[in-house]
Amino acid sequence: MMLVTHFQTAIKQLLANKGKAALTMLGVVIGIGSVIYIMTLGEVAKKFLLDQISQFGTNVIEVAVAGEFGPFGGSEDVTLTVSDVDELKSSTLLPELTKISAGYSVTKNIEIDGKKFTTSILGDTIDVFELNHLNLMGGRFYTESEEKNAERVVVIGDVFAEDQFGSIKDAINEHITIDGTKFAIIGVVEDISGASPFAQNISYAPRNTIHRLFAPAEEMNDVGYMLIEFEQGTNSTSFEQRLKYELNRIKGIDEDEGDAFLIVSRQQFLEIFDTILLGIQAFVSAIAGISLVVGGIGIMNIMLVTVKERTKEIGLRKAVGAKNSSVLIQFLIESIALTTLGGLIGIAAGLGLSYLSVFAANTLQPGWGIQFVFVPSSIALACGVAITTGIIFGLYPAIKASRLHPIESLRYE
Amino acid sequence: MYYYIFRQIVGLEDYSRNTMTKHTTKEQDDPLIEVHKLTKTYWNGDIPIRAVRGVNLTIKEGDFIALMGPSGSGKSTFMNLLAFLDAPSSGRYIFSGSDIKDFDDDYLAELRNAVIGFVFQQFHLLPRTSALDNVALPMLYAGIRKRRAREHAYEMLKKVGLEDRIYHKPNELSGGQQQRVSIARALINEPKVIFCDEPTGNLDSKTSIEIMDILKKLHKEGKTLIMVTHEPHIAKYASRTIYMKDGSISQS
Structure with a gap:
C-alpha cells in the first residue's frame, strides 16, 4: 500500500544525491553491462556461424587424416x-x-x-x-x-x-x-x-x-x-x-588404435562452438559476478551511510506509526532502486557496446554481413540480477534501520 | 488497514473517527490515562539509571497538562512512556480504559499512529517533502490511500492557517510555519492525546505566542494535550501543571 510512496521517496533520495548514487551504481553498471555484452555478442557470433554453416548445408561431413591436424593419436602413414x-x-x-x-x-x-x-x-x-x-x-x-x-x-x-x-x-x-x-x-x-x-x-x-x-x-x-x-x-x-x-x-586400421581420421560434421562444429561460447560466457559471468559483489558492497556501504544520515527521519517515521517492517521495506526499496537503475544503465551500455562492436566488425569486414541480435532473455536475467543484488546488499542496512529505537533516533545528532 | 484491526485488538473499536468527538464531550471527566507505579530503569553497563520511579497519575480527557521539571528530572522519559515511544520497566498503564500490557514494537507503533499526535521542538519534518505530504504521512502509515490522506492533510493545514503553503518544502517555511505543519500532522489521525515536547523551544517569543494560541484553541475544542516545557510562561497556557523531580512527581 505504501510501496508507491516508498518508491517515490527512493527516487527523491536518488536525485538529491546524484553524484554519490552514480558512483555507487558503477559496479552494478559494469557487472550488468558485461553480462549483456557477452550474451549479446555470443548470440551474434552464434547466428553468424549458423548462417554460414546452413549456407553450405548441414548434411555435409568433413574428413581429414587426423595426423595432419596434430597430436591426436592418428598415424602419419595413413x-x-x-x-x-x-x-x-x-x-x-x-x-x-x-x-x-x-x-x-x-x-x-x-x-x-x-x-x-x-x-x-x-x-x-x-x-x-x-x-x-x-x-x-x-x-x-x-x-x-x-x-x-x-x-x-x-x-x-x-x-x-x-x-x-x-x-x-x-x-x-x-x-x-x-x-x-x-x-x-x-x-x-x-x-x-x-x-x-x-x-x-x-x-x-x-x-x-x-x-x-x-x-x-x-x-x-x-x-x-x-x-x-x-x-x-x-x-x-x-x-x-x-x-x-x-x-x-x-x-x-584397427579401431582400438585410436582415431586415424578427423571426422567433423557441420552439426558437430556447431556443438563445439557452443561449448567454447559457454566457456567464454561462464568466464565473463564470473568476472561480472565479482564486479556485482564489489558493486553490491558499495551499495551496502552507501545504504549504511544513508541510514545513519537519516536516523532522525527514521525516528520520526516510527513516532508517527511506521512499523519496523515498513522501515525495512522502505530502505530495501531504496537499495533496489539504486541497483535497478544501475542495471538499466548497464543494460543500455551493454547493448550499445555490442551494437558498436557489430558495427565495427561490419566496417572492417563488410563482406561478412554480421547481424545484430537482440537477446530478451539477457535483459530479463540482468533485471533479475540487479534486483537480487539490491535485496542481498540492501538487507543488512535495512534491518539496521528497522531496528532503530524511535526516541534515540529522534534525538540523534 | 491495520488501523481498524488494531482498534479491535486494543478494544478501542468504539472510537471510530466519527464517534470520537461525541464521546469526548459526553464523558469529559473519564480518565483517559491512568498510570500506577510506573517505572523506567535504564542500564548504563551495570549501573541502573532509574529515570522514572513509580509514578501514579491520572489524566482526564480534555486536560491540557504542562509537564515541568529540571533537566534530568525524568519528565522526557515519562512523556515517552505515556506516548508509547518506550516500554515501561514496571507498573500499569491504562489508556482509555484498556490495560496496555503488550509492549512489542509493532503494537506500540500502531498505538502511536492511531491515538497519539506529536509536536516536537525540532519540528522533525521530512526534508524535500511538501507540507501536504508531511501532514499526510501518519495517515499513510494507517493504511489510508494517498489521495484521501492528502485531502485530509489539506483540511488540517487549513485549520492551522497554511492552506496557501501546502506545496512548500520545510526549508521554504519559517520556524513558526514549520511548527504549524507539525501540529497539522499531529492532528491528522484525530488522536486521543497530543504530546508536545518543548513546542516553542526553537521559536521566537512572537511566534511562540502564535503556536500556543493554536494549542489553546485545540484544548478548547476538547483535545487532550500533554506538553513538556521548562518555560513558566508557556506552562501558563495549560489547565494543569505537573512538576517532576528525580523521577517522581513532586507537585501537581
Whole structure:
C-alpha cells in the first residue's frame, strides 16, 4: 500500500544525491553491462556461424587424416587416395551418400602478363562447386570429361579476375601460367573468402590435371580431405559412425588404435562452438559476478551511510506509526532502486557496446554481413540480477534501520 | 488497514473517527490515562539509571497538562512512556480504559499512529517533502490511500492557517510555519492525546505566542494535550501543571 510512496521517496533520495548514487551504481553498471555484452555478442557470433554453416548445408561431413591436424593419436602413414573415395562411393553401408568432393591442394607461382603471384590451387572433382555452393559469375565450371582428361583449365575467383583483368568478362578465355604450364581461364566464381573467414582466395582446377602436373610421384593419387554430402534427413550421427567404420575397413586400421581420421560434421562444429561460447560466457559471468559483489558492497556501504544520515527521519517515521517492517521495506526499496537503475544503465551500455562492436566488425569486414541480435532473455536475467543484488546488499542496512529505537533516533545528532 | 484491526485488538473499536468527538464531550471527566507505579530503569553497563520511579497519575480527557521539571528530572522519559515511544520497566498503564500490557514494537507503533499526535521542538519534518505530504504521512502509515490522506492533510493545514503553503518544502517555511505543519500532522489521525515536547523551544517569543494560541484553541475544542516545557510562561497556557523531580512527581 505504501510501496508507491516508498518508491517515490527512493527516487527523491536518488536525485538529491546524484553524484554519490552514480558512483555507487558503477559496479552494478559494469557487472550488468558485461553480462549483456557477452550474451549479446555470443548470440551474434552464434547466428553468424549458423548462417554460414546452413549456407553450405548441414548434411555435409568433413574428413581429414587426423595426423595432419596434430597430436591426436592418428598415424602419419595413413593417407586418403582417389581409390578410397571411389570405394566409399560404391559402399553398400553408405547408401545415403550422394557426393564427395576430395581435393588435392597445391600452392604455386603463377604468372599473368609477366606479373608473378603465389596462390593456392585446389584440384578437385566437379562436385567441389556444388558442395561448396560456389556461385558462377561468368564462364562455366569444368566438365567431367575435362576432369577425366586432365585438361589445363582453371576457374578463378571474382576478386582475382577483376584485379588482374579489369572485369570478369575480360578474364574469361584469358590464360595464366601456373608453374610454367599455361592454363585457360574458363570460369569465374564468387570469391568465398569475402563471405567466409574460413575460405581463402583460391582457384579451382581438375584434380587429374593438378595430380599429373604438380604432385610428386608418391602423392600421385592422394587427396587432402573429403567433403561428403549425404541425403537430407539422414541421421547424421549414424551416418558418421558408418563412415568411420568404412574408412577404417578400407584403410585396414584397427579401431582400438585410436582415431586415424578427423571426422567433423557441420552439426558437430556447431556443438563445439557452443561449448567454447559457454566457456567464454561462464568466464565473463564470473568476472561480472565479482564486479556485482564489489558493486553490491558499495551499495551496502552507501545504504549504511544513508541510514545513519537519516536516523532522525527514521525516528520520526516510527513516532508517527511506521512499523519496523515498513522501515525495512522502505530502505530495501531504496537499495533496489539504486541497483535497478544501475542495471538499466548497464543494460543500455551493454547493448550499445555490442551494437558498436557489430558495427565495427561490419566496417572492417563488410563482406561478412554480421547481424545484430537482440537477446530478451539477457535483459530479463540482468533485471533479475540487479534486483537480487539490491535485496542481498540492501538487507543488512535495512534491518539496521528497522531496528532503530524511535526516541534515540529522534534525538540523534 | 491495520488501523481498524488494531482498534479491535486494543478494544478501542468504539472510537471510530466519527464517534470520537461525541464521546469526548459526553464523558469529559473519564480518565483517559491512568498510570500506577510506573517505572523506567535504564542500564548504563551495570549501573541502573532509574529515570522514572513509580509514578501514579491520572489524566482526564480534555486536560491540557504542562509537564515541568529540571533537566534530568525524568519528565522526557515519562512523556515517552505515556506516548508509547518506550516500554515501561514496571507498573500499569491504562489508556482509555484498556490495560496496555503488550509492549512489542509493532503494537506500540500502531498505538502511536492511531491515538497519539506529536509536536516536537525540532519540528522533525521530512526534508524535500511538501507540507501536504508531511501532514499526510501518519495517515499513510494507517493504511489510508494517498489521495484521501492528502485531502485530509489539506483540511488540517487549513485549520492551522497554511492552506496557501501546502506545496512548500520545510526549508521554504519559517520556524513558526514549520511548527504549524507539525501540529497539522499531529492532528491528522484525530488522536486521543497530543504530546508536545518543548513546542516553542526553537521559536521566537512572537511566534511562540502564535503556536500556543493554536494549542489553546485545540484544548478548547476538547483535545487532550500533554506538553513538556521548562518555560513558566508557556506552562501558563495549560489547565494543569505537573512538576517532576528525580523521577517522581513532586507537585501537581
